[in-house]
Amino acid sequence: MYRARFTLFLVLAACSRSPRDGAVADPPAGLAERQPAASAASAPPAPAPCVDDGWTTYAHDAARTSATGGCLVPPLRPSWSFAPRWVKGTPSHAARAIAAGNDVYVTGGIGPTPTIWRLDGATGAIAWTYITMADATRDQWPTLAGPRLFLVDDGVYSVDSATGHGHRGELDAWGESLVDGDRMLAENTRYWDGYGLYLSAFDSEAKLLWRKDYDALVHFFSAPDVGGLALDGDVLVHSAQHGALHSTALTALDRVSGERLWKIAVSPQSSPSIADGRTYEIERWPGEHADRLVARGLKDGAVAWSHEVVGARGPAPLLAAGRVFVHSREGVQGFERATGESAWSAPLERTADAVQSATTLAAATGSGSLVVVSGHTVHLLRIDDGSETWAGDVGRKAKRVEAPVIAGGNLYLLADGAILRFEGERPR
Numbered sequence: 001m002y003r004a005r006f007t008l009f010l011v012l013a014a015c016s017r018s019p020r021d022g023a024v025a026d027p028p029a030g031l032a033e034r035q036p037a038a039s040a041a042s043a044p045p046a047p048a049p050c051v052d053d054g055w056t057t058y059a060h061d062a063a064r065t066s067a068t069g070g071c072l073v074p075p076l077r078p079s080w081s082f083a084p085r086w087v088k089g090t091p092s093h094a095a096r097a098i099a100a101g102n103d104v105y106v107t108g109g110i111g112p113t114p115t116i117w118r119l120d121g122a123t124g125a126i127a128w129t130y131i132t133m134a135d136a137t138r139d140q141w142p143t144l145a146g147p148r149l150f151l152v153d154d155g156v157y158s159v160d161s162a163t164g165h166g167h168r169g170e171l172d173a174w175g176e177s178l179v180d181g182d183r184m185l186a187e188n189t190r191y192w193d194g195y196g197l198y199l200s201a202f203d204s205e206a207k208l209l210w211r212k213d214y215d216a217l218v219h220f221f222s223a224p225d226v227g228g229l230a231l232d233g234d235v236l237v238h239s240a241q242h243g244a245l246h247s248t249a250l251t252a253l254d255r256v257s258g259e260r261l262w263k264i265a266v267s268p269q270s271s272p273s274i275a276d277g278r279t280y281e282i283e284r285w286p287g288e289h290a291d292r293l294v295a296r297g298l299k300d301g302a303v304a305w306s307h308e309v310v311g312a313r314g315p316a317p318l319l320a321a322g323r324v325f326v327h328s329r330e331g332v333q334g335f336e337r338a339t340g341e342s343a344w345s346a347p348l349e350r351t352a353d354a355v356q357s358a359t360t361l362a363a364a365t366g367s368g369s370l371v372v373v374s375g376h377t378v379h380l381l382r383i384d385d386g387s388e389t390w391a392g393d394v395g396r397k398a399k400r401v402e403a404p405v406i407a408g409g410n411l412y413l414l415a416d417g418a419i420l421r422f423e424g425e426r427p428r
Contacts, residue, residue, distance in 0.1 A: 054100035074390035093417035128164030169206025228271025239268030305340030
């Protein structure tokens with residue numbers, strides 16, 4: 001089995017003097033690779049054809065599976081890094097990236113202002129920059145749907161993905177977003193000067209269609225960043241984590257009308273994910289003192305099975321190869337989706353913040369690969385048995401490494417305010 005461990009000496013260099021000057025990202029400074037003498041010269045054969053379906057929203061898709069049909073074949077080699085710098089020296093940062101085709105869309109902030117950059121995937125060159133002119137970014141994930149790019153970060157924004165021209169639909173909103181057909185669905189998890197907490201549907205121009213689960217009882221309230229939403233067909237699942245407010249619950253609604261289908265009085269502790277007619281999330285049940293990974297029927301919310309887990313709050317559970325995976329303080333844990341039986345575990349501790357936006361798992365089912373970020377190290381495991389095929393350190397001084405995205409056979413990561421791109425081997 002191929003296994004290599006190396007340290008990447010990456011310089012998170014400034015990409016440009018101004019985010020509008022179209023400069024190319026500086027290349028990484030190099031790497032030192034160490035390979036055990038007895039290791040094989042090739043990666044395990046791909047168990048399925050590679051399908052480059054892009055990574056166009058939080059957790060890859062509207063169902064929040066965190067799994068692409070593409071391939072990621074080691075060894076991975078650094079290609080470019082993008083760390084925005086503003087001409088006036090304003091502290092700026094990149095936070096999240098999605099990718100489709102040869103385009104990479106990065107969100108972050110110029111100072112506190114939420115900003116979007118479109119980059120060339122091959123070089124990291126800036127194609128355009130969209131500055132929202134708002135003043136309080138929370139590092140939200142964008143969503144790409146054909147010609148439109150959406151962001152819910154101190155406002156609801158609709159941006160032309162080709163030109164970077166866009167507008168704001170409303171102010172003071174922060175949360176997850178997803179797109180189905182001609183509508184964008186979004187939550188607001190912070191009540192400052194705009195609307196209260198809510199779940200809403202918008203058209204492609206960010207005009208409001210409906211608003212549900214509205215709660216404006218506590219002004220200047222920020223909900224814990226562990227809820228979210230997922231969609232399967234016409235069923236929208238909302239993990240509404242609003243702290244002590246009465247609106248905290250797990251809810252399913254009709255995505256067209258907003259009509260409530262069912263509601264469960266639990267305290268959601270993660271964004272949900274959906275597959276095989278079930279929804280999966282981390283929950284805290286009334287009267288209990290431990291979190292659970294719970295599988296529920298999508299039609300009625302009935303519990304199919306559950307397991308206690310420790311320290312797995314935040315991201316949506318990953319769904320791939322008939323299994324559900326969570327990353328906890330105890331490591332990566334995989335369970336059979338049908339029965340809830342344990343499949344395998346790997347002692348790679350989750351070190352990222354316990355929030356939904358800070359993902360640490362991503363799957364490439366075409367190559368049977370599972371990416372795990374732990375500390376400053378990136379691990380590639382086999383989905384079928386959890387064995388490690390490759391690992392690499394993103395610089396030992398890196399303090400915040402998270403948000404893995406797989407697209408076009410490449411891996412994108414956030415590392416201390418910069419987006420890093422690593423090229424995988426081309427599948428044979």
